[in-house]
Amino acid sequence: MSDAPQVICPGCGAVNRVPAARLAEGPRCGQCKAPLFQGKPLALDEDGFRRHLRLSGVPLLVDFWASWCGPCRVMAPEFEAAAKLLEPRLRLVKVSTEEAQALAAELQIRSIPTLALFAGGREVARHAGAMRARDIVAWAGRALAGTTA
Template sequence: MSEAVQLPCPTCGAVNRVPAARLADGPRCGQCKTPLFQGKPLALDEAGFRRHLHLSGVPLLVDFWAAWCGPCRVMAPEFEAAAKLLEPRLRLVKINTEEAPALSAELAIRSIPTLALFVGGREVARQAGAMRARDIAAWAERALAATPP
């Protein structure tokens, strides 16, 4: 029997248990029936980030950004393309630092865009600066491989 992982629904927030071996099979929320992975990053506020951070069994790759930031706007479509490359191994999310200043301060986000990878509720890697989709995916894969189980 495959180990199950918890996944908060990106639409209704319900926590779903999905066998790890079935993550790539297009699982749907047991409550609202929407896909648990949608091939694009989730825009989360601070509460949504904390919910996913503490309840998700899938690592989170977070893009900290702001609307006024030119490099952030350049990287946005690349981060979206990276979601198609990395899901369902990772959940990609976007946090607008202007809308979540307390979270940004708590996590010591000093420049944007900044990518941070969280596994098991803790940050395991960070990278500042705009990147292309394939570079985002390669960086995330390397960081995951270097993270002890």
């Protein structure tokens, strides 16, 4: 992570540069003044995912899910709890494989829920299957420790 990573506003989509040392201080968007981190996953469509992947200086932890999937529904509150623990070190996002079928195919998402961690614009780790919040946090920490992002 750079000394001032880019952070995309979940409200207006503006790109903000935030000194890394100030990420945990509750930074707000320079354009709309909304909090840049809200302690909850951000729902993204394919274009939103690609924008975050391309522009965000904060690693992305993505939950690929579907509304009809029982394990996905069970994991949803766990993923939300993990967001409270992992932000602002990571941006947690949800991508519906029903709505982003081409993206899911491109990334070879074969089962859901699937968690994928992206750092520096590339996938660095993947886990298929539901997890509890504490396990999500531990898994993401281990995966990030193995990157140079």
